[in-house]
Amino acid sequence: MIGSGKSRNDLPLEASIPAGTAPLESILCTEELQRRPSRPPDYEKENRALVKLVSALADSPSTIFQTLAETILDVTQCDSAGLSLLTKDGKTPHVEGQRFYWPAICGMWNPHVGGGTPRNFGPCGDVLDQNRTLLFTHFERRYPYLMPVSPAAEECLLVPFYVDGKAVGTIWGIMHSDHRKFDAEDDRVMASLGKFASSGYQSWMQIEDLKIQVAKREKAEAEVRELASGLEAKIRRLVEANVVGIVMWNLEGTITGANEAFLHTAQYDREDLAAGRVCWKDLTPPEWSDRDEQAIAQLKATGIFQPFEKEFFRKDGGRVPILLGGALFEGSGNEGVAFVLDLTEQKQQESARLYSEERYRVVVETASDAVVSIDDEGSIVFANPATATIFGYNPAELAGKPLTLLMPEYMRELHQAGLKRYLATGQRHMNWQGTELTALRKNGEEFPVEVSFGEVTRDGHKTFTGFLRDISTRKQAEQALRRSEAFLAEAQYLSHTGSFSWRVATDEITWSEQLYRIYELENSVPVTLELIRTRVHPEDLTLYEKMVEEARNGGSDFEWQYRLLMPDHSIKYMHALARSTRDQDGQLEYIAAVQDVTARRLAEEARDKARSELTHVARVTSLGTLTASIAHELNQPLSGIVTNASTCMRMLAADPPNVDGARETARRTIRDGNRASEVVTRLRALFTKKDAATESVDLNEAAREVIALSSSELRRSQVTLRQEFADDLPTLTGDRVQLQQVILNLLRNASEAMSTVDDRPRELLVRTERDEGDRVRLSVKDAGVGFTPHVADKVFEAFYTTKTDGMGIGLSVSRSIIEAHHGRLWAAQNDGPGATFSFSIPCRQEEGLTSDNTGAATGMGSARDAA
Amino acid sequence: MESQPETSSIERPLVSVVDDDESVRESLPDLLKEFGFAARAFSSPEEFLASDCVGQTKCLILDIAMPGMSGPDLQRELKLRRQEIPIIFITASTDKTVRPRLLEQGAVDCLFKPFSDTALLAALNAALRVN
Numbered sequence: 001m002i003g004s005g006k007s008r009n010d011l012p013l014e015a016s017i018p019a020g021t022a023p024l025e026s027i028l029c030t031e032e033l034q035r036r037p038s039r040p041p042d043y044e045k046e047n048r049a050l051v052k053l054v055s056a057l058a059d060s061p062s063t064i065f066q067t068l069a070e071t072i073l074d075v076t077q078c079d080s081a082g083l084s085l086l087t088k089d090g091k092t093p094h095v096e097g098q099r100f101y102w103p104a105i106c107g108m109w110n111p112h113v114g115g116g117t118p119r120n121f122g123p124c125g126d127v128l129d130q131n132r133t134l135l136f137t138h139f140e141r142r143y144p145y146l147m148p149v150s151p152a153a154e155e156c157l158l159v160p161f162y163v164d165g166k167a168v169g170t171i172w173g174i175m176h177s178d179h180r181k182f183d184a185e186d187d188r189v190m191a192s193l194g195k196f197a198s199s200g201y202q203s204w205m206q207i208e209d210l211k212i213q214v215a216k217r218e219k220a221e222a223e224v225r226e227l228a229s230g231l232e233a234k235i236r237r238l239v240e241a242n243v244v245g246i247v248m249w250n251l252e253g254t255i256t257g258a259n260e261a262f263l264h265t266a267q268y269d270r271e272d273l274a275a276g277r278v279c280w281k282d283l284t285p286p287e288w289s290d291r292d293e294q295a296i297a298q299l300k301a302t303g304i305f306q307p308f309e310k311e312f313f314r315k316d317g318g319r320v321p322i323l324l325g326g327a328l329f330e331g332s333g334n335e336g337v338a339f340v341l342d343l344t345e346q347k348q349q350e351s352a353r354l355y356s357e358e359r360y361r362v363v364v365e366t367a368s369d370a371v372v373s374i375d376d377e378g379s380i381v382f383a384n385p386a387t388a389t390i391f392g393y394n395p396a397e398l399a400g401k402p403l404t405l406l407m408p409e410y411m412r413e414l415h416q417a418g419l420k421r422y423l424a425t426g427q428r429h430m431n432w433q434g435t436e437l438t439a440l441r442k443n444g445e446e447f448p449v450e451v452s453f454g455e456v457t458r459d460g461h462k463t464f465t466g467f468l469r470d471i472s473t474r475k476q477a478e479q480a481l482r483r484s485e486a487f488l489a490e491a492q493y494l495s496h497t498g499s500f501s502w503r504v505a506t507d508e509i510t511w512s513e514q515l516y517r518i519y520e521l522e523n524s525v526p527v528t529l530e531l532i533r534t535r536v537h538p539e540d541l542t543l544y545e546k547m548v549e550e551a552r553n554g555g556s557d558f559e560w561q562y563r564l565l566m567p568d569h570s571i572k573y574m575h576a577l578a579r580s581t582r583d584q585d586g587q588l589e590y591i592a593a594v595q596d597v598t599a600r601r602l603a604e605e606a607r608d609k610a611r612s613e614l615t616h617v618a619r620v621t622s623l624g625t626l627t628a629s630i631a632h633e634l635n636q637p638l639s640g641i642v643t644n645a646s647t648c649m650r651m652l653a654a655d656p657p658n659v660d661g662a663r664e665t666a667r668r669t670i671r672d673g674n675r676a677s678e679v680v681t682r683l684r685a686l687f688t689k690k691d692a693a694t695e696s697v698d699l700n701e702a703a704r705e706v707i708a709l710s711s712s713e714l715r716r717s718q719v720t721l722r723q724e725f726a727d728d729l730p731t732l733t734g735d736r737v738q739l740q741q742v743i744l745n746l747l748r749n750a751s752e753a754m755s756t757v758d759d760r761p762r763e764l765l766v767r768t769e770r771d772e773g774d775r776v777r778l779s780v781k782d783a784g785v786g787f788t789p790h791v792a793d794k795v796f797e798a799f800y801t802t803k804t805d806g807m808g809i810g811l812s813v814s815r816s817i818i819e820a821h822h823g824r825l826w827a828a829q830n831d832g833p834g835a836t837f838s839f840s841i842p843c844r845q846e847e848g849l850t851s852d853n854t855g856a857a858t859g860m861g862s863a864r865d866a867a
Numbered sequence: 868m869e870s871q872p873e874t875s876s877i878e879r880p881l882v883s884v885v886d887d888d889e890s891v892r893e894s895l896p897d898l899l900k901e902f903g904f905a906a907r908a909f910s911s912p913e914e915f916l917a918s919d920c921v922g923q924t925k926c927l928i929l930d931i932a933m934p935g936m937s938g939p940d941l942q943r944e945l946k947l948r949r950q951e952i953p954i955i956f957i958t959a960s961t962d963k964t965v966r967p968r969l970l971e972q973g974a975v976d977c978l979f980k981p982f983s984d985t986a987l988l989a990a991l992n993a994a995l996r997v998n
Contacts, residue, residue, distance in 0.1 A: 635959035639980030640890030643898050646984035650901040665897060672890050715887070716932040 022141040024126065029155070030135040038184040042075070046189060049075050050196060057200045064204060065104035068171060068197040073106045075193070076157075076186045078173035080107035083161065084116065084124040085169035093168040100124045100169065108151055108176055117143070124170045127158045131167060133187050134158050151176040159190045162198045163205070171197065245340035249326075251296065253281035256335070265322065265342040267315040283312040285319065295324075299336065303328050309343065321347045370468040374403045376461050378419050390470050392442030406468075408440045423462065439468060447472045489513055496596035500527070502578075504552055504588040518574075518596045520566060537563035537571065551590060556580055561597075573601040633679050633712055640672035679709075694845060697736045699768050699776050700725045706743045707766065710751075714764070717751045724767040732776055732843040734821050742814040742825070746780040746837050749811065753784025753834065760833065771840045775823070779838035786835045787827070814839075821845065880925035880995060884908040885915045885941065886957070887933040891980075895928065902988055912941035921945075924952050926975075926994040931958040931965065942972065953994035957982065 049071040056067035065083050072081035082105035086097030101116035119125050123139050136156045140147040153174045161169040171194045175181065239246045245262025249255045255278045263269060268278050284292055288310045295305040307325030314320050326338025364371045370390045373382040380403055383395040391406055398405070404412040418429055432453055439449040453466030489512070492498055498515025502508075509527040516523050519535055529548060536544045540562040547560050557579050564572040578592035648665040651658035707721065714721055747764070754762040763783050771777040811825075818825040823841030830836055882904040884895050889910075896906035907924075909915040913936060915927075927945075931938040938956055945952055956969050956977040966977040976990040 631961040632959040635961070635980040636888050637890060639957075639959065639982070640888075640894050642981035642983065643891070643894035647894060647898040647901055650898070650984070654901075661897065665894065668890070668893055672894075675890075715934050718934050 021144065024142060027136050027139050027142045028126075028134060029137050030133065033135055033157075033182060033184050033187050036181055036183045041185055041188070045075055046192070049193065053193070053196060053200060057204060064197065064200055066106070068193065069104040069106040071193055072171060072173050072190060075189050076173045076182070077180065078107065078157075078182070078186075079151075079176040080105060080109035080153075080174040081172065082106065082109060082113075083169060083171050084158075085161070086119060086128075093163055095166045095168050097168075107174070109149070109174065112149060115149075117146070122146075123156060123158055123172075127160055127170045128167045131160060133160070133191065135182060135187075154178050155182055157182045157186055157190060159187070159194045161194050163202055245322075245342065247280070247338050247340060248335065249280055249338060250335045252334075253279045255280055261342075262340050265314075265320055265340060266312055272315070285311055285313060299326070299328055303330070307339075312340070320344055367467070370470075371465065372398070372403065372406070372468065373463055373465040375463055376419075376423055378403050378416060380405075381463065382465075390441075390468065391439070406439055408438055408446050411438065436471065439470075448475050493517070496599065498594045498596075500592050500594065502551075502590040502592070503583065504590070506587075515594060518572070518594070519564065535564045535566070537565040539563070551578070551580075554580075571598070572596055573598045633709070634676055636712075637672040637675040637679070641669050641676070644669040644672065694733050695736055696731045697734050697739060698729070698731050699739070699778060700729055702736055702740050703743050703766060703768060703778060706740050706747065710744065710747050714747070714751055717755065717762070719751050719754060719762045719764050721764045721766065724765065726769045729768055729770065729776055730774075730843050732841060733845045734841065735817075738817045739821070742817050742839065743778065743780075745811065745814045749837065750780050750782035750784065753782050753786075755784075757784060757833075773842070774844065775840050775842050777838055777840040779836050781830065781834065781836040783830075783832070783834040786829050786833060811837075879903060879905040881905040881907065881920060881923045882926045882928060882991065883915060883920050883924040884928045885910075885912055885933075885938070886928075886930035887911060888930065888959070891930070891957070898984060898987070899928075899991075902991065904991070912936040912938070912944070915941070916944065921948075921950055921952075926991060927952045927954045929954050929956050931956055931960065931969075939969070939972070942974070946973075955987075955990045955994055 052071060053064065053067055056064050069081045069083060072078070082102050084100035084102055085093040086095060087099060087101050088094045088097045098119045099116055100119065100122065102113055105113045117124055119128075122143055123134065123136050127134050134157075136158070137154065138152065139156060140149075140152060146153075154177055155175045156172055157174075158170040158172040160167040161171050163169075171190060173182070173186065173190065238244070239259045242259055242261035242264075245265050246259045247255050247262050248257035254276060255273065258268075258273055258278065263273065266278070266283060272278050281292075291308065291310055295308065298305040304327040305325065307323055309321065309323050311319045312322055321343040323341040323343055324338060326336050328334075328336040364384045367384060367386055368389075370387040371382075371384040372380055372387060375381050380398045380401050383393070383398045385395060387393060387395050387398065393405075404415055407415060422428065435451050437449055437451050438446050440446055448471050450469040450471045451466055453464055456463045456465070492512055492514035496514075496518065498518050499512045500515055501510045507529060509529070509532075511519075511527050513523060516525075519532075521527075521531070525531065533541070533544065543560065543562060547558065551558060557577075559575075559577050561573070561575050564574060566572060573596070574594055575597045576592055576594045578590045581589050581591060583589045644665040648662045648669065651662040651665065703723070703725070707723065711721070743766075747766070750764050751762075754764070760783060765781040766778070767781070768776065768778050815825045818839045818841060821841040822845060823839055825837070825839040827835055827837050882899050884892060884899070884906065886892055886895075886908070887910055892908040892910060896908050899906035904926075907918070907920050909918065911933060912929075915921065927941075929938040929941060936944070938954075938958075942954055945954075953975045954973070956965075956974050957980060958965065958977065959980045961979070963979070969977045975994040978986055978990060
């Protein structure tokens with residue numbers, strides 16, 4: 001069924017007349033209309049129909065086809081009525097449509113609404129082809145596809161339907177039976193209604209078109225409005241955000257509007273703008289005028305100009321780099337908008353970048369180190385001028401060459417492997433900063449270099465840049481320094497001298513190797529005052545602490561002697577000399593030399609044994625200076641002997657001989673001879689070399705003998721000697737001769753101390769007495785010049801003397817002797833004029849005489865004790 | 868050398884001895900008397916100066932080193948008193964350097980103890996010749 005919805009378009013468009021179908025003429029009977037009797041026109045009915053059509057047009061134009069079909073049915077009294085319209089899309093009428101469709105049908109065919117027929121094979125097509133009204137009878141005979149459409153059409157009257165003067169369809173009526181036939185009146189009425197409907201449809205279509213156009217226009221306008229408002233908002237935001245400068249301008253050169261960003265860039269204010277003082281032509285430096293002209297030409301041609309960089313003058317005359325771009329307002333031809341981007345910062349950054357690059361370039365070009373870059377294959381891509389100096393290669397000559405060229409043969413493979421490994425694993429197998437390697441000069445010479453390098457990755461490829469410093473000179477200097485340090489260390493070792501520095505503020509102490517050795521500490525142990533303290537001999541700790549305290553406060557050089565008590569209980573004697581300095585920061589620092597004088601001390605002890613020899617020598621020497629008085633002592637009795645003997649001989653030779661006189665002179669001769677003999681005996685005792693003899697000594701008797709020996713000398717020095725000897729003095733054990741030597745020294749010393757005294761008696765008092773603790777004491781008190789405490793400190797020092805003659809050895813030796821007797825010798829200033837020298841020794845020598853005479857060597861200290 | 872009889876001592880020239888050593892004072896006058904001089908001994912210059920012998924002494928035998936005034940001190944003192952007495956110094960010292968100095972200052976001689984009787988006599992003769 002053609003009329004049924006789905007199948008209505010099933011017919012092929014090229015459907016053609018099948019063979020054996022009826023010819024067109026056989027189904028047309030149009031001429032019958034004129035021949036049939038025509039009923040009279042019913043104008044009232046026709047008018048009603050027209051009104052109906054008009055009201056349909058006014059009320060609901062879309063129903064106009066339906067209304068038209070109903071109207072035809074009504075005025076022609078046919079069985080079915082409808083429209084066929086050419087269409088392409090099955091809906092809209094179109095002259096070039098290839099198919100008719102039925103938009104409205106009334107009457108018996110009503111169910112076939114929506115169906116249709118082919119353009120070129122059907123009654124409607126025939127109507128359009130002939131462009132006139134046609135009457136068909138049983139068209140299914142020619143057009144068999146209409147055969148199933150029921151009921152069958154006895155007669156069908158079709159009138160062309162025009163739109164815009166073109167036939168685009170038909171209106172038709174059908175009689176399904178022969179009870180009535182169409183006549184001329186039907187033809188006229190349908191043509192009339194068709195014309196009306198055609199114009200009505202046309203009007204409607206125009207109105208619809210208009211409506212569509214209006215709607216389109218309204219929609220377009222709304223879109224434009226929306227776009228405009230969005231764009232406006234965006235532009236406003238852009239202007240107000242002041243990220244870029246925005247200006248309104250005209251071709252005359254005036255800037256009519258601008259945002260804050262622009263004003264800020266150009267350093268103008270709103271007032272300047274309002275007063276029309278801001279003119280882009282004035283803002284442009286002369287050398288940019290040409291570029292502006294280009295932009296204006298482009299603007300005039302295209303309405304816009306491409307952004308370009310130029311400069312503007314600021315209000316203060318300074319220049320500001322900008323990026324400028326803009327467009328003319330559409331239709332204005334004179335005014336436009338432009339954006340102005342301040343490039344100052346970019347330019348500065350760029351300048352800074354260029355400067356930075358330039359700086360690096362200068363650094364690299366002028367570096368005294370060789371700077372060499374390689375790619376990830378180890379080929380040299382860059383070498384600086386210093387490379388020529390260091391390696392002997394021209395930088396250009398090196399480009400593209402492998403870096404291994406600069407290494408000795410044996411390192412090359414290693415380098416390649418290392419580079420490959422690093423690229424593969426990213427693991428560094430060597431220190432990249434300050435590694436010392438061996439390099440190879442062009443002339444084949446190998447030399448030490450210090451290499452530092454880094455990497456840069458670009459496009460997935462690594463470049464390595466290294467600084468290679470020729471350290472041959474430094475190496476030599478290091479060697480020299482090491483040698484010098486070795487010498488110093490050797491010297492310190494040989495001299496048993498260590499050194500240290502002590503920064504007092506931080507207690508930072510640095511020791512030389514030798515000092516560690518002396519203290520018997522590991523080199524790695526950090527040295528602290530506390531650590532040193534643990535080594536100091538307990539008896540010297542107070543001294544040590546005092547020294548540290550004074551050094552902290554004082555800041556002056558110091559010297560001290562102390563002992564160390566080593567873990568094995570051995571004792572080391574130390575002698576430290578410290579000099580205070582100030583470091584760079586003005587902080588107190590001591591630099592000190594510490595000598596291990598233990599060996600010297602031991603040597604001194606050995607020497608002290610030898611000192612007893614010296615004591616003897618000194619005694620002889622000392623007595624040698626007494627030779628004159630000894631000779632004098634002997635010469636006196638000898639003189640008497642000679643004179644008496646001469647007299648005796650003369651008396652005996654007289655005539656008569658004077659026998660009595662001769663006897664008397666002979667007696668005196670014998671007496672003087674005995675006197676001389678006594679002197680000789682005493683001298684023999686003094687001159688006899690003995691080891692420290694231990695014998696029982698009566699100190700009184702020993703003193704008397706010395707006094708007797710010295711008496712004439714003392715007398716000649718006009719010294720009056722008094723003696724106060726204790727009666728109950730115990731004997732002591734000791735070396736009589738040595739003790740007499742001491743007494744003799746004291747007497748001479750006292751006598752000499754009084755040699756310049758003229759205003760008082762030159763009195764000398766020798767006293768012996770018992771001393772506490774089973775000791776005996778002998779003192780010699782003079783009335784001489786005495787001494788100042790300063791001198792008291794020194795009188796016992798060897799070779800110290802206030803006398804212009806003499807060796808000054810006497811008191812020092814005396815002290816050694818007394819101390820060998822475990823005694824003490826000291827000096828004290830008298831209440832009155834002069835001084836008293838005393839010694840006190842124990843009567844019993846428990847351990848015999850000692851040769852430990854260190855007291856004599858460090859006489860200074862002991863003298864202070866005695867004082 | 869001829870000895871002089873003791874009885875004619877009044878006419879004999881007086882030789883004074885000043886020495887702090889007793890053995891000299893004991894022995895030397897005896898020898899001088901054997902030589903034929905009159906002799907007096909003093910233990911110190913002060914004693915000599917205080918005696919009545921200063922003007923009569925024809926020769927002075929003088930020890931150098933003595934407590935109190937020394938021999939040279941006495942020599943100077945006598946010069947001050949215009950007592951031109953020839954002086955023979957004697958000394959137990961072994962220091963030979965004193966001799967030229969003493970001779971320069973007007974001593975007749977300087978004898979070192981112990982000295983022989985002939986040396987003493989020669990010095991005395993020289994002294995008396997000067998006188």
